[in-house]
Amino acid sequence: MYEKIRTLIVDDDSNWRYDLQDIAQKAGLKKIDVVSSEREAVALLDKGSYHLMMLDTKYGSLVMGPNIAKAAIARGHSPRIVALSGSSDNEKLWQNHGFEYKFIDKSTIGEDDIKPILNEIEV
Numbered sequence: 001m002y003e004k005i006r007t008l009i010v011d012d013d014s015n016w017r018y019d020l021q022d023i024a025q026k027a028g029l030k031k032i033d034v035v036s037s038e039r040e041a042v043a044l045l046d047k048g049s050y051h052l053m054m055l056d057t058k059y060g061s062l063v064m065g066p067n068i069a070k071a072a073i074a075r076g077h078s079p080r081i082v083a084l085s086g087s088s089d090n091e092k093l094w095q096n097h098g099f100e101y102k103f104i105d106k107s108t109i110g111e112d113d114i115k116p117i118l119n120e121i122e123v
Contacts, residue, residue, distance in 0.1 A: 001028055002029050002030075002118050002121075003029075003031070004123040005031065005051045005052055005118060005123055006031045006033075006048070006051050006052070007032045007050060007052045007053070008032075008033050008035070008044060008045075008050040008052070008054070008055075008079075009021055009024065009033070009053075009054045010035050010036070010037070010038070010040075010054070010055050010056055010064065010065070010068055011036065011056040012036050012037065012056060012059045012060070012064070013056075016056065016106060020034075020054055020084070020106070021034050023109060023111050023114065024054070024111075024114065026111045027114040027118060028115075028118070029052075029114075029118070037059065037064075038062075038068055041055075041068045042068065042071050045071055045072050045075055046075070049076075049078075050077065050079045051079055051080065052079055052080045052117065052121060053068065053069065053079045054082040055069060055081065055082065055083060056084050056085065056106070057083060057093055057094070058085070058090060058093070063093050065083055065084070065093075065094070066093060066097055069081050069083075069097070069099055070099070073099055081099065081101040081102070082104055082114070083102065084103075084104055084105075084109065085105065086105065086106055087105075088105060091103045102117060
């Protein structure tokens, strides 16, 4: 059902990357790119667009996720954005950028959190 949805997962922690990819696959996603940095994500955005982007908020002390989302939008892409963080305090880093997102605590994320978002995506 969701096989055509192109998904980008970005997280600097390899354990989280694996877990998020597993959750995405269990939700029915097949076309998934997984990277660890803003640089890698932006390079992929230069090659094509994504329907869904699951973005970690921070890379160490640097804000990463909102920058990637802004880079996608600047390239004319219009993905559904899932903002991820292990701390609800980090949601404020996503606010006031002019794009919509769904903030999810990545320590509790599951496929049931992703499916409603997938149902909104038209491919």
